[in-house]
Amino acid sequence: MASQSLGPNGGVLSRTQALSHLPQRPPVNISFQDLTYTVQDGKSSKLILRNINGEFRSGQLTAILGPSGAGKSTLLNILAGYRVVGAAGSICTNGSPRDLRQFRKLSRYIMQEDLLQPLITVQEAMAIAADLKLGSEMTTSKKRVVVDEIIQMLRLHKARETVTERLSGGERKRVSIALELLNNPPVIFLDEPTTGLDDVASSTCVSLLKRVARGGRTVICSLHTPSARLFAEFDHVYVVAAGRCAYQGSAAGVVPFLRELNLPCPKTYNPADFVIEVSSGEYGQHVERMVSAVDNGRNHRWRTFAIECAEDVIEDQDIEQLNTGNAEEQDKIYCSTAAQQFLILLRRMLLQTVRNRGYLWLRVGLHLFLGFIIGTLFDKMGYDASKTIFNFGFCYACIIVMFYIPMMPVLLAFPTEVQLVKREYFNRWYGLKPYYAALVVSRTPATIFFSLMYLCITYPMTSQPLETSRILMFATICILTALISESMGTVISSSLSVVNSVFMGPALSVPLMLLAVYGIGDGDNPSPLFWRLARACSFLRYGLEGLVSAIYGPPRNDLVCPDDVDYCEYKNVAYFVKMMGMSGVSFWLDVGVLALMLLAMNLAGYYLLRQRLSPNFAFRAIKVIGRFIKTKISVSPH
Numbered sequence: 001m002a003s004q005s006l007g008p009n010g011g012v013l014s015r016t017q018a019l020s021h022l023p024q025r026p027p028v029n030i031s032f033q034d035l036t037y038t039v040q041d042g043k044s045s046k047l048i049l050r051n052i053n054g055e056f057r058s059g060q061l062t063a064i065l066g067p068s069g070a071g072k073s074t075l076l077n078i079l080a081g082y083r084v085v086g087a088a089g090s091i092c093t094n095g096s097p098r099d100l101r102q103f104r105k106l107s108r109y110i111m112q113e114d115l116l117q118p119l120i121t122v123q124e125a126m127a128i129a130a131d132l133k134l135g136s137e138m139t140t141s142k143k144r145v146v147v148d149e150i151i152q153m154l155r156l157h158k159a160r161e162t163v164t165e166r167l168s169g170g171e172r173k174r175v176s177i178a179l180e181l182l183n184n185p186p187v188i189f190l191d192e193p194t195t196g197l198d199d200v201a202s203s204t205c206v207s208l209l210k211r212v213a214r215g216g217r218t219v220i221c222s223l224h225t226p227s228a229r230l231f232a233e234f235d236h237v238y239v240v241a242a243g244r245c246a247y248q249g250s251a252a253g254v255v256p257f258l259r260e261l262n263l264p265c266p267k268t269y270n271p272a273d274f275v276i277e278v279s280s281g282e283y284g285q286h287v288e289r290m291v292s293a294v295d296n297g298r299n300h301r302w303r304t305f306a307i308e309c310a311e312d313v314i315e316d317q318d319i320e321q322l323n324t325g326n327a328e329e330q331d332k333i334y335c336s337t338a339a340q341q342f343l344i345l346l347r348r349m350l351l352q353t354v355r356n357r358g359y360l361w362l363r364v365g366l367h368l369f370l371g372f373i374i375g376t377l378f379d380k381m382g383y384d385a386s387k388t389i390f391n392f393g394f395c396y397a398c399i400i401v402m403f404y405i406p407m408m409p410v411l412l413a414f415p416t417e418v419q420l421v422k423r424e425y426f427n428r429w430y431g432l433k434p435y436y437a438a439l440v441v442s443r444t445p446a447t448i449f450f451s452l453m454y455l456c457i458t459y460p461m462t463s464q465p466l467e468t469s470r471i472l473m474f475a476t477i478c479i480l481t482a483l484i485s486e487s488m489g490t491v492i493s494s495s496l497s498v499v500n501s502v503f504m505g506p507a508l509s510v511p512l513m514l515l516a517v518y519g520i521g522d523g524d525n526p527s528p529l530f531w532r533l534a535r536a537c538s539f540l541r542y543g544l545e546g547l548v549s550a551i552y553g554p555p556r557n558d559l560v561c562p563d564d565v566d567y568c569e570y571k572n573v574a575y576f577v578k579m580m581g582m583s584g585v586s587f588w589l590d591v592g593v594l595a596l597m598l599l600a601m602n603l604a605g606y607y608l609l610r611q612r613l614s615p616n617f618a619f620r621a622i623k624v625i626g627r628f629i630k631t632k633i634s635v636s637p638h
């Protein structure tokens with residue numbers, strides 16, 4: 001008989017009705033034997049999980065409990081495949097050794113921080129996730145039905161049109177779950193799904209997870225201290241104490257288990273609190289006895305204690321049947337093609353850009369402000385032969401504006417975006433190539449628009465030559481510089497936190513800015529080779545050369561020397577360009593180098609992001625060497 005539960009509108013929703021349009025997936029049982037996890041902690045290594053064992057079954061809602069620092073999140077991370085390095089032992093799915101690549105296609109990990117894409121509504125977030133995760137094989141109307149079913153199932157219908165930033169803590173958690181339910185994953189890991197929720201919201205969340213589990217999924221959550229009511233909802237409880245298994249079995253079995261060890265739980269006490277307190281050693285040294293009683297997770301004696309939902313548990317024979325029928329589907333990494341992912345992500349990013357009105361207006365204001373300030377400072381200096389050197393300063397000011405203004409917002413925002421990408425990428429929403437391509441393409445129109453807005457003010461105000469070709473050349477260099485700076489922001493912030501990014505950005509920019517003007521004024525005297533090579537690394541140098549070529553390149557007549565000035569040294573532009581050491585410069589070579597640097601910067605950004613999300617061997621080795629240097633060579637003052 002199919003179990004029944006209350007539908008969203010009070011109606012009865014049967015288990016078989018729920019999520020009817022989703023692709024069927026094989027149930028997956030997870031077991032692990034002699035699992036250990038070691039980390040390098042300072043100068044010594046630390047054993048966090050100590051030969052623990054256990055089994056989490058399909059159709060059941062499992063809670064991993066334990067005192068703070070016991071290793072709950074670590075266990076969850078290792079089982080989910082989120083942490084791999086440092087783990088040893090065996091992890092099996094349906095009795096066979098886990099193939100991590102395949103397993104990642106079947107499992108979803110909902111992290112503790114409910115990071116949701118900003119500036120879109122719940123409905124939009126679900127529709128975008130459905131497009132990405134269900135592919136084009138499913139029709140739009142069917143996808144809509146799936147989204148509706150999940151929204152109803154997780155009781156999110158009232159928050160449908162709410163923008164994600166305005167959701168309550170409980171709603172955010174449910175949206176995170178809803179997004180991952182979209183392609184019906186057989187295994188769902190949740191790191192502390194009730195943290196930050198009140199009793200009612202926690203209870204709703206856990207009942208919904210139980211319902212999800214009843215649909216034939218393995219749902220595993222790490223929890224802090226659930227209330228007695230919440231605790232009773234779990235089919236399976238796994239207690240971790242100092243990296244070992246101190247209990248595994250049904251929730252109802254906890255009290256008899258402890259009683260058997262002469263640890264009676266007071267009648268009015270919450271069994272969850274009690275077992276955690278005993279595991280943390282508050283009542284004496286009993287952890288050793290608990291671990292022995294369950295043989296560090298090998299003993300399954302308490303598993304069936306007072307289990308009331310036997311009819312809901314999927315039999316092993318069903319698991320095998322379902323497993324064989326889905327092999328082809330399991331081979332696909334993503335449900336949508338790279339081109340579809342690119343278009344969907346581009347749509348999402350452009351929507352978010354357009355909706356971020358406050359930021360857009362801020363950018364408008366900033367470019368207008370800088371445009372008028374710089375325009376006023378260098379007022380009419382473009383044709384004035386007595387101010388040629390100041391006009392060169394105008395070119396440098398343009399380069400600095402095009403450098404800083406596009407880079408700083410990226411340094412501030414991208415580290416947070418990386419956390420979101422981490423979740424979506426880990427849960428197989430999309431590949432990194434389409435993501436990165438969409439990111440670059442989505443940012444380009446706004447950068448071009450704001451660069452042009454700035455130039456529309458400063459160029460005429462400073463009386464630069466109003467020739468179409470020179471205007472286009474000047475704008476091209478400014479836009480290329482702005483795009484490279486934006487990509488440089490991505491390169492820096494793809495591997496660093498906000499604080500470190502905001503430090504590194506300006507720290508790196510100082511040498512770039514100095515190199516851009518190094519040797520200027522020396523005329524045709526060549527600088528030493530080292531400095532010429534160093535200068536070649538600064539894209540700002542090419543930008544500056546490009547701007548000088550754009551406004552002073554031949555054919556340009558002599559500048560006007562004002563009547564009240566006796567002598568104008570730089571009346572002749574060719575002489576001025578020569579004195580600046582830029583006489584042999586080719587505008588198109590500068591454009592070519594800048595275009596190559598833009599490409600290189602984007603490739604570097606992509607590579608670093610990829611290494612942040614899934615580091616390869618070389619990158620891991622660099623990290624280990626870095627850690628080694630940090631521990632062996634102390635740079636902190638004693």
Ligand SMILES: Nc1ncnc2c1ncn2[C@@H]1O[C@H](COP(=O)(O)OP(=O)(O)OP(=O)(O)O)[C@@H](O)[C@H]1O
Pocket residue numbers: 039040041046048066067068069070071072073074075224
């Ligand atoms: N990379 C690491 N380096 C050093 N110690 C670590 C590292 N990762 C985890 N630990 C340590 O391992 C232990 C277990 O951490 P874990 O986050 O799994 O605990 P937890 O049971 O989830 O705790 P909480 O309930 O407080 O979140 C802690 O003592 C933690 O400090």
